[in-house]
Amino acid sequence: MTNQAAKRTGPDASYDDPSFSLKRWLSSDGNLTRLFVIMVVVFVTMTVLSPRTFLTLDSFSSMAFQFPVLGILSLAMMLTMVSGGIDLSIVGIANLTSILAAMVMVRLVPEGASAGTSFMYMLLGIVCAIIAGVLCGLLNGFAVAKIGIPPILVTLGSMQLFMGLAIVITKGQAIVGLPEQFSSIGNGSHIGIPVPLIIFALCVAAVYVLLNRRPYGMKLQLLGSNPTASRYGGINNTVVLLKTYALSGLLASIAGLVMIALTNSAKADYGTSYILQAILVVVLGGVNPNGGFGKIAGVVMAVLTLQFLSSGLNALHVGNFFKDFIWGIVLILVMVINAVSPRLKWKRRAAGSSKTSS
Structure with missing residues (x-):
């Protein structure tokens, strides 16, 4: 860690200590600290x-296959x-693009095709899904950036369209x-690590680089x-918005491919509950709903927190x-906490400054 990186960790950080400190890392952001505590509390609870069901190797393996799509x-x-x-x-983009991929893999493959031919059609299906996802995202971006329609209305309409x-x-x-080769993406493992988890990690790394190491971020x-x-x-706000919604469509298409690989089928109504959960994850992860701020670490911890909670509720046989209902609450x-916390901090600072001046 360079001196510049050490400066970002907060006033208590030591410039001479290059080692990683969890306490220092969390203290630099109150949202991350709060989220880390919530994640630990949910896990312990x-x-x-349900120690016999939740705290097992099979349970963690199942979670590693489940949460990457979300x-x-x-x-x-x-x-x-x-x-x-x-x-x-x-979710609409994920379903539409995955259906296009499935049609290429299943309906276009000639009867009695060799393994090599099936593999080529599988790659063609994946490429078609990714291109379609980017185009769907560009459609959203064009309506938002060029026409000027509010994003919530654009994407609500395009959700129904897709x-x-x-x-x-x-x-x-x-x-x-x-194809069996494609289904192994959703249900297989590489060196003991589930393939969906590897794909999620690669997506996290790519988004982190875009947001923190590139001018685009x-x-x-x-x-x-x-x-x-x-x-x-x-x-150029228009170009940035087009890139953003194109990347959103790209990631949605990847999620759709992982989803159909997990279920070994594609359908138009898969994963409808993911919309609310994705919004919950992002807000819980500390992303400002008004824009301008967000951290990958917060989103990852929020995903894990929701997965722990979901798996725990399943173990308790909750419907x-x-x-x-719990997600909504x-x-x-x-x-409410994100809205109230800055006001309380401002009041405390104002009270402290008034005491100092007096």
Whole structure:
């Protein structure tokens, strides 16, 4: 860690100590500290309530296969929220693109095709899904950046559009019989690590580099903080928004591919509950809903927290309807806490400065 990096960790950091300190890292951001505590509390609570079911190797292995889809969708949601917008169409994009991929893999492969031919069609299906995801994202970005329609209205409409297209294409039926090579992406492991978890880690690394090591990240945060100031600062807001929604569509298509690889089928209504959960993850992870700020570490911890909570509730045999109720309550509470915390900090600082001056 360089001196510059040490300066970011807070006033208590030692400039001469280059070693990593969890306490120093958490103390630099109150949201991360709060989220880390919540994650530990949820984990300990679920362990106490259901130790024989929750705290097992099989349970953690199952979680490693389950949460990457939500995690990747949350990364897509995070990018658009940092820009000051939102993308409600991520699940629609995931389903539409995965259906296109499944059709290429299943319906276009000739009968009696060799393993090599099937593999080529599998790659073609993946490429088609990714291209379609980027195009769907660009459609959203064009409506937001060029036409000027509010992002929530654009993506709400495109969500219905993409889901409607998926239903029309499949006539409401599931596409089954995906190639075995492709299904291994969702259910296989590499050196003992689940492949979906590896894909999620790669997506996290890519988004981290974009936000923290590339000019795009600075432009995105400036745009989310103050679009007018960023425009006068020489930033092309239109290009940044187009890139952001294209990346959101790309990540959504990757999530869709992982989702159908897990289930070995594709359908138009898969993962509808992921929209609320992705918003919850992003807000819980400390991303400012008004734009301008967000950290990858917070989103990752929020995904893990929700997965611990979901797996624990499953172990306690809690129904899905009650879980949706819990997600809604948690989302409201987090937004209230995020709104109240800055005001309390400001009041404490004001009180402290008044005492000092007196």
